[in-house]
Amino acid sequence: xxxxxxxxxxxxxxxxxxxxxxxxxxxxxxxxxxxxxxxxxxxxxxxxxxxxxxxxxxxxxxxxxxxxxxxxxxxxxxxxxxxxxxxxxxxxxxxxxxxxxxxxxxxxxxxxxxxxxxxxxxxxxxxxxxxxxxxxxxxxxxxxxxxxxxxxxxxxxxxxxxxxxxxxxxxxxxxxxxxxxxxxxxxxxxxxxxxxxxxxxxxxxxxxxxxxxxxxxxxxxxxxxxxxxxxxxxxxxxxxxxxxxxxxxxxxxxxxxxxxxxxxxxxxxxxxxxxxxxxxxxxxxxxxxxxxxxxxxxxxxxxxxxxxxxxxxxxxxxxxxxxxxxx
Amino acid sequence: xxxxxxxxxxxxxxxxxxxxxxxxxxxxxxxxxxxxxxxxxxxxxxxxxxxxxxxxxxxxxxxxxxxxxxxxxxxxxxxxxxxxxxxxxxxxxxxxxxxxxxxxxxxxxxxxxxxxxxxxxxxxxxxxxxxxxxxxxxxxxxxxxxxxxxxxxxxxxxxxxxxxxxxxxxxxxxxxxxxxxxxxxxxxxxxxxxxxxxxxxxxxxxxxxxxxxxxxxxxxxxxxxxxxxxxxxxxxxxxxxxxxxxxxxxxxxxxxxxxxxxxxxxxxxxxxxxxxxxxxxxxxxxxxxxxxxxxxxxxxxxxxxxxxxxxxxxxxxxxxxxxxxxx
Numbered sequence: 001x002x003x004x005x006x007x008x009x010x011x012x013x014x015x016x017x018x019x020x021x022x023x024x025x026x027x028x029x030x031x032x033x034x035x036x037x038x039x040x041x042x043x044x045x046x047x048x049x050x051x052x053x054x055x056x057x058x059x060x061x062x063x064x065x066x067x068x069x070x071x072x073x074x075x076x077x078x079x080x081x082x083x084x085x086x087x088x089x090x091x092x093x094x095x096x097x098x099x100x101x102x103x104x105x106x107x108x109x110x111x112x113x114x115x116x117x118x119x120x121x122x123x124x125x126x127x128x129x130x131x132x133x134x135x136x137x138x139x140x141x142x143x144x145x146x147x148x149x150x151x152x153x154x155x156x157x158x159x160x161x162x163x164x165x166x167x168x169x170x171x172x173x174x175x176x177x178x179x180x181x182x183x184x185x186x187x188x189x190x191x192x193x194x195x196x197x198x199x200x201x202x203x204x205x206x207x208x209x210x211x212x213x214x215x216x217x218x219x220x221x222x223x224x225x226x227x228x229x230x231x232x233x234x235x236x237x238x239x240x241x242x243x244x245x246x247x248x249x250x251x252x253x254x255x256x257x258x259x260x261x262x263x264x265x266x267x268x269x270x271x272x273x274x275x276x277x278x279x280x281x282x283x284x285x286x287x288x289x290x291x292x293x294x295x296x297x298x299x300x301x302x303x304x305x306x307x308x309x310x311x312x313x314x315x316x317x318x319x320x321x322x323x324x325x326x327x
Numbered sequence: 328x329x330x331x332x333x334x335x336x337x338x339x340x341x342x343x344x345x346x347x348x349x350x351x352x353x354x355x356x357x358x359x360x361x362x363x364x365x366x367x368x369x370x371x372x373x374x375x376x377x378x379x380x381x382x383x384x385x386x387x388x389x390x391x392x393x394x395x396x397x398x399x400x401x402x403x404x405x406x407x408x409x410x411x412x413x414x415x416x417x418x419x420x421x422x423x424x425x426x427x428x429x430x431x432x433x434x435x436x437x438x439x440x441x442x443x444x445x446x447x448x449x450x451x452x453x454x455x456x457x458x459x460x461x462x463x464x465x466x467x468x469x470x471x472x473x474x475x476x477x478x479x480x481x482x483x484x485x486x487x488x489x490x491x492x493x494x495x496x497x498x499x500x501x502x503x504x505x506x507x508x509x510x511x512x513x514x515x516x517x518x519x520x521x522x523x524x525x526x527x528x529x530x531x532x533x534x535x536x537x538x539x540x541x542x543x544x545x546x547x548x549x550x551x552x553x554x555x556x557x558x559x560x561x562x563x564x565x566x567x568x569x570x571x572x573x574x575x576x577x578x579x580x581x582x583x584x585x586x587x588x589x590x591x592x593x594x595x596x597x598x599x600x601x602x603x604x605x606x607x608x609x610x611x612x613x614x615x616x617x618x619x620x621x622x623x624x625x626x627x628x629x630x631x632x633x634x635x636x637x638x639x640x641x642x643x644x645x646x647x648x649x650x651x652x653x654x
Contacts, residue, residue, distance in 0.1 A: 074431030074432035074433070075401070075402055075433050104400075104402050104403075105400035105402050105403030105404075105435065106434070145613050145616065148616055148622045149616055151614055152613070153609055153610045161560045161564070163564070170560065172557060196551060221550075222549050222554060223505055223554060224549075227550060229624075232606070232624065233488045237490070239606060240490065240598060246602060268400060270570070272566065272570055275567055275570070276567055278573060279563055282573070282574070283480045283481065288476065289475055289527075290475075295475045295476045297556075297559065298556040298560065
């Protein structure tokens with residue numbers, strides 16, 4: 001079943017309005033949720049929307065809260081999210097980072113007590129659309145043990161790096177685990193094993209079985225000790241720069257709210273488009289490892305999916321869509 | 328065989344002076360090379376020094392060059408390294424980023440046509456010693472195929488993130504391959520396999536045999552497609568921000584010189600030391616995966632090795648040390 005982008009966006013907007021979000025917030029939030037599905041990030045689009053609605057109903061997301069600047073130190077500002085709408089807060093922060101970068105070459109906005117931004121890549125595309133390099137990251141509830149450890153103590157803390165490009169931005173949006181829990185669920189639904197080990201079993205051995213990892217929350221950080229270190233540093237950066245809550249407190253609360261985030265923007269007159277093309281071409285010229293394979297840059301498939309889904313409609317699970325219509 | 332830090336530094340200084348480096352450059356460079364060995368990063372300390380000397384003799388490093396600011400855009404500056412001493416240029420750039428951050432909260436210095444900085448962590452410790460958060464990265468000669476590709480087209484492009492801390496800075500210094508070529512050489516010398524797959528064999532299958540990867544240069548990026556994407560983005564960032572040479576050109580030249588680098592510094596009055604401690608404790612409380620194991624934060628072992636080697640002397644390979652004395 002396929003649904004046009006505008007149709008999906010309208011439904012989201014209707015529901016958000018009924019949850020007493022302002023028109024501006026409902027529009028922004030509906031557009032981002034629908035865009036996430038449009039871009040093929042289904043786990044953080046339509047499929048996530050019902051969970052988000054429940055968080056609003058449970059009082060974890062305050063529809064009336066506005067983000068507030070609480071401190072300025074030149075081009076580095078600290079904001080407070082007042083447990084408002086994560087998507088709206090993140091959009092506001094990246095916009096502010098763009099302004100700071102346009103004034104001064106580089107800007108950083110750190111926000112505390114905000115909520116889940118859904119797809120981090122959204123704010124990378126936003127910065128790149130504004131002609132800036134955007135870098136952003138967030139912390140999250142613990143879902144990975146640190147290197148050498150047993151219980152989850154690290155968030156999957158995604159890192160986003162976006163570079164503007166006329167033919168299609170280069171946007172890396174990567175979480176720190178080899179597979180997201182959303183991806184593991186997909187494999188589990190299809191009764192398939194993960195192509196590479198995605199975590200540890202209860203005995204501490206690497207495993208490709210998604211259900212085991214979904215249960216024990218011992219997901220594998222990318223590159224073992226390296227991704228473990230990077231996830232830890234991201235938590236330290238967002239927490240110390242925002243003065244907000246770390247993965248520890250988000251985890252102890254048991255529900256993923258009140259997270260900390262950082263948005264960095266860099267602006268330059270000359271974006272060196274020719275140099276970027278040269279790098280992308282060189283990478284693609286490496287030669288396919290397997291016949292018929294393809295080497296893509298981060299963001300390339302996103303754009304391809306966006307164009308396809310714009311033309312053909314967004315593929316949706318019928319049951320999920322029917323449930324949305326009844327909300 | 329063990330050599331005191333000061334003794335090693337003096338030898339390096341003597342040799343650097345004989346290569347016509349100024350006293351200031353010789354002192355800085357000798358101190359960094361000796362510190363790398365002191366901190367246990369032997370591959371980029373004493374063991375690397377003879378290779379570095381050859382690069383100077385081959386004219387790839389110009390002892391007389393001074394880095395030069397070529398453009399300023401607020402707190403984002405672009406510098407030219409004039410193919411001078413990589414360590415000296417990197418030190419100057421991180422110092423300048425510290426100054427910019429102290430003026431304006433955040434600063435970025437991008438440098439083109441500089442040379443290998445040896446251990447990236449050096450400049451992370453430098454920023455943290457100045458009370459700042461430091462983030463820096465560099466490109467490098469190709470040593471990894473991109474995800475889905477065959478021939479090496481990505482540099483091992485390390486990423487450094489340092490956070491100041493009274494009890495010992497948190498410093499992540501990670502290259503994008505699962506194992507550095509230096510580490511693979513160590514395993515090869517000991518006739519040991521890598522603990523985890525470190526690259527691909529000539530048929531495109533994952534392998535733990537270091538000699539195969541050393542030969543075909545098909546090292547594995549951390550997290551497969553993820554590390555591949557991050558290595559690519561680092562090359563794009565350093566090249567487009569500095570206007571310098573990308574991994575492509577460094578690789579086509581066949582010798583690793585004239586690289587591009589970025590140094591970012593963030594400064595805040597309140598470093599949130601208590602929040603950082605809380606995160607480190609929470610991580611350590613995860614519980615050892617294996618009895619007797621240990622969970623450490625990035626930089627913890629570095630500091631431990633530094634203290635041990637300061638007290639006992641730096642362990643050196645006798646042949647390498649003898650060769651240094653004859654230089």
